[in-house]
Amino acid sequence: MFQMKRKMLPVLAIATTIAGFSGAALAADQWVVEANDSEIEFTGTQLGAAFEGKFESFEADIVFSPDDLAGSSVEVLIDIASVNTSNGDRDSQIVSPDWFDAAQWPTAKFATKSFSEIAPGKYEAVADLTIRDVTREVTLPFDLEIEGNKAEAEGTVTINRTDFGVGQGQWQDTSQVGDAVTIKIEIEAMRP
Amino acid sequence: MTIRSTKHAFGAVTKTFHWVMALLVISVFSIGWYMDFLPLGMEKLEWISRHKSLGITVLALVILRVIWRVSEPSPHELGKLQIERLAAKAGHLGLYLLMFAMPLTGWTMSSAANFPVSVFGMFTLPNLVSPNQELFETLRTVHWLLSWAVAGLVGVHFLAALKHHFWDRDATLRRMLPGKLEEN
Incomplete structure (x- = not known):
């Protein structure tokens, strides 16, 4: 069995490279995000009132198996310029140097370090979140449902924007633009 | 001082509505123009917050005021x-309509801009429409045009009061002043 696997490895590596995947086959499954049914949304507060927005473009590299959490990993690259808060003025502010400075740091990165199961169908991912030039550890609890080759994950995590330097100078003041931002992910992925 | 108005004199409630709202309308109007000229920054956002909160206060008060007004007699014009x-x-009538139209267009344009309205940070109003950039721009223009109507009508209202007081020498202005009920 071991012999056979070793023999097959180069073949698998080529096959997965052709298919656009990086690395050889792992025990945990590779998943492909269904972009149209997946969203990265956030809720911020401005002038004391909550508003919603989303990042419309992101790439996710997902390797996940409930029975191999140690071998699971998720890396998401978020295109900051794809922000949409249904307000053109605000969107152009968000990418400006005072906020995300998308010209200098065009992507935010979410890279998991470990997963743990907290209840059936409920997990927690400990991950490094990088926004601008700041990396901080965050814990994202999420619900996961796998049916056949389709998976749906949903989770929310609240971060403080000022921890990441989002809001420079006068915008470090959080009285008008709130510090807490809740990020909500809704991911639908297929196992090819 | 009598609480309710009569056919000949204004009551305490109506006078209070009148002067409190006069002060509010002048404040919201001034803040509106001031904040518009500020560069984007904390200060601008602070004034926008106040403008929205006070504007919604005007809306709440004008609703109560109309309910009160139709439930009591009104003194005749002099x-x-x-x-x-x-x-x-x-x-x-125009002033009443504007006291509704200004906050309503403001609230709707905030909704269209996906900038929900918080009232003094105590609670947030629901969005009246879904975010819509085009609608926002139209409403912003309407709100701005109506602000000129407010300036015009309040100006005429003020001058008319002075004309009645100094030219006609009638009780129009005196009977709206706080204090003793002026019969005429």
Whole structure:
């Protein structure tokens, strides 16, 4: 069995490279995000009132198996310029140097370090979140449902924007633009 | 001082509504123009917050004021000519309409801009429409045009009060002042 696997490895590596995947086959499954049914949304507060927005473009590299959490990993690259808060003025502010400075740091990165199961169908991912030039550890609890080759994950995590330097100078003041931002992910992925 | 108005004099509630709202309208109007000229920054956002909160206060008060007004008698207009009395009625109607239209267009344009309205940070109003950039720009223009109507009508209202007081020497202004109920 071991012999056979070793023999097959180069073949698998080529096959997965052709298919656009990086690395050889792992025990945990590779998943492909269904972009149209997946969203990265956030809720911020401005002038004391909550508003919603989303990042419309992101790439996710997902390797996940409930029975191999140690071998699971998720890396998401978020295109900051794809922000949409249904307000053109605000969107152009968000990418400006005072906020995300998308010209200098065009992507935010979410890279998991470990997963743990907290209840059936409920997990927690400990991950490094990088926004601008700041990396901080965050814990994202999420619900996961796998049916056949389709998976749906949903989770929310609240971060403080000022921890990441989002809001420079006068915008470090959080009285008008709130510090807490809740990020909500809704991911639908297929196992090819 | 009597609480309710009569056919000849204004009551305490109506006078209070009048002066509190006069102060509010002048404040919201001034803040509106001031904040518009500020560069984007904390200060601008702070003034926008105040403008929205006070504007919604005007809306709440004008609703109560109209309910109160229709439930009590109103003193007659004192103009000598019928055209004057008609003009006074039209002017007052216009002021009432604007006290509704200004906050409502403001609230709707905030909704269209996906900038929900918080009232003094105590609670957030629901969005009246879904985010829509085009609608926002239209409403912003309407809100701005109506602000000129407010300036115009309040100006006429003020001048008319002075004209009644100094020219006609009637009780129009005196009877709205706080204090003793002025019969006439």
